[in-house]
Structure formats: structure tokens, C-alpha cells
Amino acid sequence: MNDTLRAVIVEVTGGNVRNHHINLRGPLGLFPDDCLGGSNEGSEGRPIKLEIGADVVNTDTDHAKGIFRERGAFENEQVIEGDLILIERVKPRHYRISKASKRGLKYYL
Numbered sequence: 001m002n003d004t005l006r007a008v009i010v011e012v013t014g015g016n017v018r019n020h021h022i023n024l025r026g027p028l029g030l031f032p033d034d035c036l037g038g039s040n041e042g043s044e045g046r047p048i049k050l051e052i053g054a055d056v057v058n059t060d061t062d063h064a065k066g067i068f069r070e071r072g073a074f075e076n077e078q079v080i081e082g083d084l085i086l087i088e089r090v091k092p093r094h095y096r097i098s099k100a101s102k103r104g105l106k107y108y109l
Contacts, residue, residue: 002029007088009100014081020074022085022097025066030089039064051096053077 008027016022028036037045037060045060052073059070079085084100 001032005030005089007086010085010087012079012081012083012085017079017081020071021067022074022087023066024061024068027087028061028063028066030087030095031061032093035060035093036063037061037069041069044069047093049094051090051094053098 005027008030010022010024010027013023024031031048032046034046035048037043039062045063047058047060050057050059050068050070050073053076055073055076057070057073059068059073061067062069079099084102086096086098086100088096088098090096
């Protein structure tokens with residue numbers, strides 16, 4: 001985990017929408033190393049908490065696939081290909097996921 005990294009923005013792809021997940025290959029440094037699990041449920045990492053809208057889920061990451069293992073929380077979100085997703089570290093092991101405004105992004109750069 002990179003302690004200085006507080007948030008990342010990820011662009012949603014068509015595959016992300018179809019499979020109800022977010023690509024984490026680039027921003028894996030945002031998360032604790034021990035939350036990185038293997039490719040099956042028998043090799044889970046230590047869970048982290050995600051706030052997604054009104055939902056809160058505990059999950060680890062599938063390091064091989066570069067996604068959160070719990071995909072169900074993303075099924076109700078209204079995202080389309082090209083949307084930007086903001087993943088913020090709220091406190092250790094606690095993250096908030098929300099849509100980012102493309103128009104407002106210029107203020108963060």
C-alpha cells in the first residue's frame with residue numbers, strides 16, 4: 001500500500017459494465033497488501049469495507065483479476081462505459097466509491 005495515495009479515479013469500460021466490476025490493476029497501491037487475495041474463495045485476502053451509494057460491503061480483491069471479489073454491490077449502480085469512478089480512502093481499511101464528474105475533474109489536476 002502506498003500511504004501517500006488517498007484516492008484514485010478509474011474509467012469504466014464496457015467489460016466493467018457487463019461484468020459488474022471495477023478494474024483495479026492500476027490503483028492496487030491504494031489498498032492494504034493483505035487485502036490482495038488469490039483467484040478463488042479459498043485464498044481470500046483480509047477484507048476491506050466499501051461504501052457504494054447507500055450500501056456497505058466487506059470484500060477483498062482478487063489480485064489475479066484485479067477486481068473486488070464482491071461484485072453484487074455494483075449491480076445496482078447506474079454506470080455506463082466512459083464514466084469516471086472515484087475511489088477514496090476514508091480511513092484505514094474503509095473506502096468510498098462514487099461517480100466523479102468529468103467536468104469537475106479539471107479542478108483536481
